[in-house]
Amino acid sequence: MRREHNNPHLRKIRSEIRKRHPEHIGLMVKKRAESMKENPEKWQQLFRKREDDPEIRELRSKMGISSHRKHPELSALNARKVLEILRKRKNIIWKGAHFSSWEEREIAKLLCPNPKEGFNVQVPNGSFTADFFPEQKVFVEYHPNLYNKVKHRIETRSEYMAPRIKEAKKKGFRIEFIWDRVKHDLNRKSYNPKVLALIGKIKKEYELA
Numbered sequence: 001m002r003r004e005h006n007n008p009h010l011r012k013i014r015s016e017i018r019k020r021h022p023e024h025i026g027l028m029v030k031k032r033a034e035s036m037k038e039n040p041e042k043w044q045q046l047f048r049k050r051e052d053d054p055e056i057r058e059l060r061s062k063m064g065i066s067s068h069r070k071h072p073e074l075s076a077l078n079a080r081k082v083l084e085i086l087r088k089r090k091n092i093i094w095k096g097a098h099f100s101s102w103e104e105r106e107i108a109k110l111l112c113p114n115p116k117e118g119f120n121v122q123v124p125n126g127s128f129t130a131d132f133f134p135e136q137k138v139f140v141e142y143h144p145n146l147y148n149k150v151k152h153r154i155e156t157r158s159e160y161m162a163p164r165i166k167e168a169k170k171k172g173f174r175i176e177f178i179w180d181r182v183k184h185d186l187n188r189k190s191y192n193p194k195v196l197a198l199i200g201k202i203k204k205e206y207e208l209a
Helices: 008-020 022-038 040-051 054-063 065-070 072-090 102-111 157-170 193-205
Strands: 092-094 097-099 121-125 128-132 139-142 175-178
Touching: 022 040, 072 097, 072 121, 092 102, 097 102, 097 121, 102 128, 102 139, 102 193, 121 157, 128 157, 139 157, 157 175, 175 193
Parallel strands: 139 175
Antiparallel strands: 092 097, 121 128, 128 139
16 A cells, blocks of 8 residues: 555654654654665655656656757756645645745745745756755755655765756855754754754855844
């Protein structure tokens, strides 16, 4: 039976487990990370299942492989559209903006108090989509998980950073990266001091409100 991650009943069960046995969540996260390293093919299949969506398939078929080769800008547009569909289906919303995870939403609360998609959150950066663009002064990426769904393997930080830095430079901007989890405790009640310190540094350096 296929597990539906957006099933309200399952969400309620996971919430109760998190409240009563937070240590189990930490163990699950650790086991998942180990499993991703040991069985990349298994995770590749799981990611493909998630993206095996009629709406996404239709979008890809309209673009066509040949058009991607002739017009790479369409390929970037297509990739962003696919991510937008997946993001909206997660239904993680704050002040009308959609986010890929609850963690991204928490970062937005610290960096972009008035989020607007395409303006200061989920902003195009070449063929990529930057998570945040506070006051349109600096791109900020929150990426604690380095599993690449296209390459089907875990990337190094330098591999992840290099192309995004290159695209940001083309636009005349810098880009900052947040690697640590936004909330270090399993109950998600307190912010990670490392993340708070880094965001404070970013705000000071780029003169953000």
